[in-house]
Amino acid sequence: xxxxxxxxxxxxxxxxxxxxxxxxxxxxxxxxxxxxxxxxxxxxxxxxxxxxxxxxxxxxxxxxxxxxxxxxxxxxxxxxxxxxxxxxxxxxxxxxxxxxxxxxxxxxxxxxxxxxxxxxxxxxxxxxxxxxxxxxxxxxxxxxxxxxxxxxxxxxxxxxxx
Amino acid sequence: xxxxxxxxxxxxxxxxxxxxxxxxxxxxxxxxxxxxxxxxxxxxxxxxxxxxxxxxxxxxxxxxxxxxxxxxxxxxxxxxxxxxxxxxxxxxxxxxxxxxxxxxxxxxxxxxxxxxxxxxxxxxxxxxxxxxxxxxxxxxxxxxxxxxxxxxxxxxxxxxxx
DNA sequence: AGTAACTGTTACCGTAGCGGACAATAACGA
DNA sequence: TCGTTATTGTCCGCTACGGTAACAGTTACT
Numbered sequence: 001x002x003x004x005x006x007x008x009x010x011x012x013x014x015x016x017x018x019x020x021x022x023x024x025x026x027x028x029x030x031x032x033x034x035x036x037x038x039x040x041x042x043x044x045x046x047x048x049x050x051x052x053x054x055x056x057x058x059x060x061x062x063x064x065x066x067x068x069x070x071x072x073x074x075x076x077x078x079x080x081x082x083x084x085x086x087x088x089x090x091x092x093x094x095x096x097x098x099x100x101x102x103x104x105x106x107x108x109x110x111x112x113x114x115x116x117x118x119x120x121x122x123x124x125x126x127x128x129x130x131x132x133x134x135x136x137x138x139x140x141x142x143x144x145x146x147x148x149x150x151x152x153x154x155x156x157x158x159x160x161x162x
Numbered sequence: 163x164x165x166x167x168x169x170x171x172x173x174x175x176x177x178x179x180x181x182x183x184x185x186x187x188x189x190x191x192x193x194x195x196x197x198x199x200x201x202x203x204x205x206x207x208x209x210x211x212x213x214x215x216x217x218x219x220x221x222x223x224x225x226x227x228x229x230x231x232x233x234x235x236x237x238x239x240x241x242x243x244x245x246x247x248x249x250x251x252x253x254x255x256x257x258x259x260x261x262x263x264x265x266x267x268x269x270x271x272x273x274x275x276x277x278x279x280x281x282x283x284x285x286x287x288x289x290x291x292x293x294x295x296x297x298x299x300x301x302x303x304x305x306x307x308x309x310x311x312x313x314x315x316x317x318x319x320x321x322x323x324x
Numbered sequence: 325a326g327t328a329a330c331t332g333t334t335a336c337c338g339t340a341g342c343g344g345a346c347a348a349t350a351a352c353g354a
Numbered sequence: 355t356c357g358t359t360a361t362t363g364t365c366c367g368c369t370a371c372g373g374t375a376a377c378a379g380t381t382a383c384t
Contacts, residue, residue, distance in 0.1 A: 224373085226372095226373085227372090249380080249381075250379085250380060250381085251379065251380045251381070252380090267370095296377095
């Protein structure tokens with residue numbers, strides 16, 4: 001039996017996932033952020049004032065990585081590290097005005113990117129696909145919305161696909 | 163609008179793709195090979211005797227990377243570099259008996275892995291998913307069966323998920 | 325014959341990820 | 355109160371990987 005790779009769901013998922021991550025990073029690059037920055041900013045909208053440790057736990061990464069991510073975002077004036085009101089060791093992370101202005105644009109980029117990826121599908125197929133993918137994602141055991149490759153290089157300093 | 167990540171097809175695809183690549187590498191690790199080795203071995207079944215350059219072109223990677231891949235496989239006694247019959251610069255790559263014995267086992271691992279990934283879906287949903295993924299993959303413009311992350315670290319010396 | 329192109333390989337370098345170690349601060353227990 | 359332990363954020367050093375340039379050997383072209 002010689003089932004070709006293109007008929008294997010695991011290969012297709014890996015291949016597509018890689019391509020999607022790559023193109024999304026390229027789409028996001030003009031905004032000066034990477035996909036993991038985007039994920040962090042979105043999470044911060046809900047959990048503003050959190051500790052770096054809390055953020056790291058929520059995103060499933062090590063706090064050391066969070067230092068780097070926040071360094072990037074702070075350098076781009078998208079977050080600020082304020083003193084934590086009750087714990088003088090910790091920082092309270094807050095979004096800046098620039099971030100609140102950037103986030104809708106980033107979301108628009110994500111929407112456009114998704115639309116491009118899904119071009120071959122009609123509306124019904126799209127919702128069915130998302131439903132199926134959600135079921136598969138739940139089955140992986142990863143907490144919802146946590147990208148296992150967040151701590152990987154799929155993020156920083158990626159140049160638009162050349 | 164705050165569409166959560168888990169409702170975005172691009173996020174789900176990237177997340178699932180990463181997870182699939184990771185778990186597949188872990189499943190394949192006991193056999194002593196990585197996913198890109200597996201892909202190369204499968205390709206070699208069809209193109210035995212090819213030049214390293216031809217193989218690199220077929221898999222969409224740089225010839226330098228092919229050197230490393232073949233070094234790995236040769237060290238595991240899965241391929242041999244014979245002299246090319248007509249071009250004394252080039253090597254003719256051939257599978258060993260060990261490779262022919264290993265490949266069916268690797269394929270079985272891939273089948274089991276795919277089955278595990280697709281556990282939540284019934285037979286009909288599986289074929290529909292594969293069909294949809296194939297359409298999406300074709301739309302990416304990547305040549306069929308060529309994994310864009312082949313040259314990435316998704317391959318070498320990966321230890322079973324710890 | 326001579327030059328250009330190609331094959332496989334090695335050496336080099338810049339960078340990212342990982343682990344350990346660190347100062348500052350907090351929490352806990354005697 | 356004081357001392358020990360844990361936690362937070364950070365930095366440093368190591369290793370591994372991707373990409374570039376260069377190389378010897380060989381072929382192809384004119």
